[in-house]
Amino acid sequence: MTEVFETIASLRLRLETAGSIAFVPTMGALHDGHLALVARAADVAETVVVSIFVNPLQFGAGEDLDRYPRDLESDLAKLPDDVLVFAPPAGELYPYGASETLVTAGGIGARFEGASRPGHFDGMLTVVAKLLNIVRPDVVVFGQKDAQQVFLVRRMVRDLNVPVVVDVVETVRDADGLALSSRNRYLDADQHRAALALSRALAAAAASGESRAAALAAARSVLEAEPAVDVDYVELVDPATFLPVADDHRGPTTAIVAARVGTTRLIDNRQVTLAPAE
Ligand code: PAF
Numbered sequence: 001m002t003e004v005f006e007t008i009a010s011l012r013l014r015l016e017t018a019g020s021i022a023f024v025p026t027m028g029a030l031h032d033g034h035l036a037l038v039a040r041a042a043d044v045a046e047t048v049v050v051s052i053f054v055n056p057l058q059f060g061a062g063e064d065l066d067r068y069p070r071d072l073e074s075d076l077a078k079l080p081d082d083v084l085v086f087a088p089p090a091g092e093l094y095p096y097g098a099s100e101t102l103v104t105a106g107g108i109g110a111r112f113e114g115a116s117r118p119g120h121f122d123g124m125l126t127v128v129a130k131l132l133n134i135v136r137p138d139v140v141v142f143g144q145k146d147a148q149q150v151f152l153v154r155r156m157v158r159d160l161n162v163p164v165v166v167d168v169v170e171t172v173r174d175a176d177g178l179a180l181s182s183r184n185r186y187l188d189a190d191q192h193r194a195a196l197a198l199s200r201a202l203a204a205a206a207a208s209g210e211s212r213a214a215a216l217a218a219a220r221s222v223l224e225a226e227p228a229v230d231v232d233y234v235e236l237v238d239p240a241t242f243l244p245v246a247d248d249h250r251g252p253t254t255a256i257v258a259a260r261v262g263t264t265r266l267i268d269n270r271q272v273t274l275a276p277a278e
Pocket of ligand 1: 025026027053055058124127128146149
């Protein structure tokens with residue numbers, strides 16, 4: 001039976017005898033991408049803690065906070081029995097209402113996802129900081145699917161000297177290439193088919209990765225051919241800074257894309273190496 005903790009005090013008591021701890025923060029609606037994070041966590045520490053908490057602080061007005069899927073029983077059934085689950089009610093994490101003190105994500109936090117979802121990354125970093133202070137893990141595991149989130153968490157850990165190792169697991173995809181996301185369940189069959197344009201666009205960028213301009217043109221032509229995909233951004237960023245690379249940049253980049261399919265916002269990314277044609 002999976003042990004579930006709703007209070008900080010009960011989790012802290014249990015963790016006193018836990019040995020090394022690897023932590024996987026989630027908002028629930030678990031899928032195989034989350035389970036890959038849990039498997040990595042089990043490889044690197046004696047005890048695995050998974051948090052399941054839909055964090056109101058990282059949702060903006062008009063976003064999907066109310067309809068975000070919540071099904072604790074079904075999430076628990078997917079997890080190995082020896083995982084410790086922290087599933088607090090909102091009042092346990094925010095007993096005084098919305099936090100007055102926020103971790104701010106800075107300039108990078110205002111770009112890309114942050115430009116479309118103002119305040120999202122401040123809310124995300126704030127809850128991650130709170131959860132790290134509560135769980136006090138040796139390792140925290142994130143998925144590469146949320147590339148900007150990973151960049152900002154690493155930055156926070158470095159900037160604030162948070163004593164934790166950040167481990168990142170490759171994106172898990174459906175057989176057809178769609179990056180797994182809890183929000184994929186909002187897509188009907190036609191929208192799912194249309195959403196495949198995101199991973200195809202990234203593959204096209206990788207295949208024509210001679211220059212930023214060539215890679216972006218290849219990605220855009222795939223996205224423009226799919227009218228059901230409303231593109232927010234597609235860009236090539238420097239993995240070290242998360243800023244767009246210069247036109248003459250050569251070497252590794254992260255190609256990032258975000259789009260709306262129907263009412264569902266989807267993101268994806270892929271490593272793209274820019275190199276002159278042979
Ligand atoms: O990636 C997520 O599910 C969330 O942003 C996280 C890290 C659990 C914080 O709420």
